[in-house]
Amino acid sequence: MDEKLSGQVVVRRVRRVLAWSAAVLVALTSALLFGVGAASLLASTAKDLSWSALADVGDSFGVLNALFSGLALAAVVVTFWMQFTELRSQRGELEVQRHALVQTQAELRRSAEADVRRLHMDLMKMSIADPKLAAVWPKVTDSEIRNRQYQYVNLILQHTWMRHFGEIDEEELRRTFRYLFLSPIIRDYWAATAEARASALVAGSFEHKMNQVGDEIRAECKQTLGM
Template sequence: MATRKSRVRALGPVAAAGLGMVAGAFAALTVQRSTLDALRLRLEHLERSVSTPPHANLAHQQRLHWELLSKAIDSPELAEVLDIFEVPASPQKRRQYLFANALYTNLLFYYRIGNLTREEFHGRMRGLLQNPVVREYWYATQGQRATLPDGSEEADLGRMVDELLRQLEEADIDEWWVVGEPPGE
């Protein structure tokens, strides 16, 4: 009988740790889902508010992109289809990269429809690049950006972000918000 009670006591901390891990994972998924829902609502609002045909086409394309990314983020099986990164990525890392892609594409869309200036785009990217996962994503997708036509707006913005990232990594100050010269319009 004493042995049985010892096993039960020994399982207590293990069970508590397991329950804590499950609760933490559930909380993280809940936060991620609410973020995804907020972005979806923002996209729906933008679609309703865009009136000119070029912006309507961009809004429609952004919506389709978001729907595809959402499906891939929610499904590891579908995310494997989008695993075109230059380094192998675990399912968790792949989901993070896909979300980083959604954030970058959202900024790119805002810039294209005129909601952000080039300087504002630069500033927002400087903030995003403070996250190590976003930096990893940027490096893991450099081959994809290399295929963009040289004169394209997206290729130009990509080179700007490449330069900003290089400057951030070379900076030996803690004040990241002053690193990198904002681009001219």
């Protein structure tokens, strides 16, 4: 929740408290004036200040006392209700803040993972452009040409990861793999790097799901293409 919205919430709460306080004050003042007025009226209409008249005046203050007690009880009830609604409102605000924090953390994590992928792609591009740098990477095969092809396949798969990362559309990912696996070199690369990928996968991650889909589509290709 931003600072402007928090300020608006505080202002609404202050206004609510002031409104209830003003209502209680008006009610108490009205009751007091009513009681004093009633007592004064009884005293002024009495022919003499006999004990009976004074008793009537006292009774009027007794009624006033009962009225004050009722108002005090009502004020307590209103106070508890305001506290309850305030706590409920705070819970709602905390839940909104927690949800926003979770979303922010998830976005930061996705952004960091995407940055790492971009760096990996840059490293692959450098190794493809310079055979001396390519020699630094572990070789998948003894063929220099095939290793350079595999590096390019790695770039293609990283690009696929970048395209589908985040909100995964599994059917679209399957269509992408069916297209990629039309290439025998990509299929060979997928098979040659299966063990290395499996050792780095984290269950439940996007990479894990992507690897599962790739394995399924490659198995389909072996059946349909006979390879």
